[in-house]
Amino acid sequence: MDSGLENIVAAETVLSDVDGQAGRLIIRGWPVETLAADKPYAAVLGLLWDGFFPELGDDAEIQAQLGRARAAAFALVGTFPMESGVVEALRTGWSLLNDSEAFDDAIAFPAAAAVFTAAAVRHGQGLPLIAPDPALSQAQDLLRMMRGTPASDAEARALDAYLATVSDHGLNASTFAARVIASTRAGLGSAVLGGISALKGPLHGGAPGPVLDMVDDIGTPDAAERWIDAALARGERLMGFGHRVYRVRDPRADALKAAVSKLPGTAGRIAFAEHIETVVLQRLARKYPNRRLETNVEFYTAVLLEALDIPREAFTAIFATGRVLGWIAHASEQIGEKRIVRPKSVYRGPVPEYA
Template identity: 50%
Template sequence: MNIHLTKSQTGLDGVSAAETVLSHVDGERGELIIAGEHVGRLAATSCFEGVTARLWNGASKTTLSEADVRASLGAARARAFARLPELLAATGSMGIVDGFRAAVAGLRAEHGLAHEATIVGAFPVIAGALVRRARGLDPVAPDPSASHAADTLRMLHGRAPETREVTALDAYLVTASDHGMNASTFTARVVASTQADLFAAVTAGYCALTGPLHGGAPEPVLEMLDAIGSRERIQPWVDAALAHGERMMGFGHRVYRVRDPRADVLKTAIEALASDGADLPFAGEVEAYIRSALRRKNPERPLETNVEFFTAILLDALAIPRQAFTPIFAVARAAGWTAHAREQQRTGRLIRPSSSYVGAMPAD
């Protein structure tokens, strides 16, 4: 007997694939909880190392402190830099997004060292080296004593970052560290459920992240803002785009039915960077007009601002090239991927969903 699924069910909407202590998304209430804390409070009171410790402790029942994670990530960045010639050799003439995938696939276990730190520590080293290679520059060696956010910026730009820059990127890393059973995290958990190692699981997670419906969305936000160009063009440009059925980049979400809670966290982080090229008043006017236009178009279920809108503005203000947005997203999400993969290995079983066959049956 064939069982036909609804359109929603074919996307696994509402289907619970795992029990987790790592994060919870409530789309109706616009709520994101990471490791037992609301994302807004977590971004205001913690740092990337702190939230990573919470995620890893929840996944593996360890008792790592923020200082433990900071030390292990600093050491892992140094080890990754020592292996950089080998890792970059696999990237050939690839661009930043594809080169990052190839280099990540070359990571391997280090004797006696936690896979989680090896992976999360290597990601900003690889991203920084690829960005600088694209600019015709040599990679910058990491500073193991620096925070993950500060060292990420340092390896990207070849200079010591300002405190406000570090604060802004750290808020982004915390906010993007985990987000429930999103496509890339689910991919990582599926691979981990086979008892493949964390390196395979995270490589698969990154591949899922590169899709335009997942991690590839921030860059088009900037392209939209570029196309609008000036305040006087906001209304006519948006009205014409909606009349032609075009999608407003940075609005709407598969899960959230109200405003994405991460949007306001990042908007707050951007305010301190407004003098560094982030035209927040202009972006704010664009956001406000698009929200009102979408409410007029669909008053019963208007699309709200999502995290991609302010992610694009924040990363652009930090002078991170658009081609590196997806790898920098991965720098943050690697904390969640490693935690979910480890939790799946520890508590889950092989993920093997069924399907609804709608093809032809044998004649006999």
């Protein structure tokens, strides 16, 4: 038995390959570093959904379809509560969308992610909601609706890089949940809701906020060694380091570090983050000489999202805005298998006596 399923092959996929030993991530034939540098959101959607939806057009048409779907999603804002937080608002809003396997219904989910996330953030801040602009790209419009000011080209490119980087990552917990649900033919919407319900767990999608909490607690470069040594002495986990799959540095960390470094005014924050990273890696290597604990995607995710003025309570929903592309692609791929997922279990309970 393999209780974590690490060594169980549960699917064949054309979508992504995670090589934890070599530190490589390939998404639909593209190294993640290249994807993050070159592909905006609409292009990543087209790449991941290619072959599953014949209605897919080129990147320009996909961007236009996303814009129209954002406008339609905004009509639903106000029909569901947003008091319980950004992730809960996104999950509740998504539950109102059509649950089918059709392309028009599928594209509503990534489009609505931008609308519902931005609306929930502004609602929580007591600010008026901002309607989408269908003419803008997904990243431009998400930032504009959330912050109330237009996004610069550099900011939109940085957010695109993040959304591309987290768009797919093998059979992680949320993607596997989405595939299991899709195998029952429950609908793509049900698969997406299963995905976000798994993602909201703190062991899966909740690390970027605590990374910033750590950085804020450290405060200054001079305090880094003392703070980190004390945290390790207390047995605390240092957020942003170590990964279930990667035994070397997470390739997404460098992709995001490159993206945030292109944003004006971030040099000081990056330098501080680099100093913390260096100290943490030194201390982890000393404390756990037989384990490889390297920087993971969440460390520079935190720096990037902070630089874009995205509030910490929205981090998981922004993650979902990228990962929903992978959830829908995997769900569509699983539907093509025409076979329900049904693993076995080993019974360890009492056995009655039979005559």
